Amino acid sequence: MARRSASTRRIILLFFLALFLFCRPEPSLSETASPLTISPARHDFGFMGxxxxxxPIVFTINNKSALSQTISQITLAKRGDFTLDLNGGENPCGRGNPTLGPGESCTVTLSFRPFAMGRVNGSLRVKTAGPGPALESSALLRGLSIACGC
Structure with missing residues (x-):
């Protein structure tokens, strides 16, 4: 029986590692009473060298309440591997604190650019400034970075 080369063994190992990482159940989204929703609620960027x-992927922030909502913060958990553009999409949220009327929405874009090999999880977080207490909505982000001879 022929022996496999070291590079073939590495490719097989990476394949099974990817299967293990991506075939596990996804974490559940935490339910919030936030009047804002983010669509998509989760995005898997897949494999990236x-x-x-x-x-860039467009994320839409919607005001589902009957009152105007001011966005106090749009942030990323796990910055570095994910890049947020507040001026992306067809109706950019932009910098500052945009106010969305009932049924209105704005957009941001996200890209995945991994800096090390492995599974990367993060989230896009949006906080309201009122009326009422500050509430947070989030969208789950996921990707798998692999070695690339690109």
Whole structure:
């Protein structure tokens, strides 16, 4: 029986590692009473070579309440591997604190650019400034960075 080369063994190992990481159940989204929703609520960027960037994905922030809502913060958990553009999409949220009327929405874009090999999880977080207490909505982000001879 022929022996496999070291590179073939590494490819097989990476394949099974990817199966293990991506075939596990996804964490559940935490339910919040936030009047804002984010669509999509989760996005898997899939496989990306270390140092390569994915195309930007548009996320829409919707006001589902009957009152105007001011966004106090749009942030990323796990900055570095994910890049947030507040001026992305067809109706950019922009910098500052945008106010969304009932049924209104604004957009941001996100890209995945991993800096090290492995599974990367993060979240897009949006906080309201009122009326009432500050509430937070989030969208789950996921990607897997692999070694790339690109």
């Amino acid at each position: 270390v140092g390569s960037a994915s195309p």
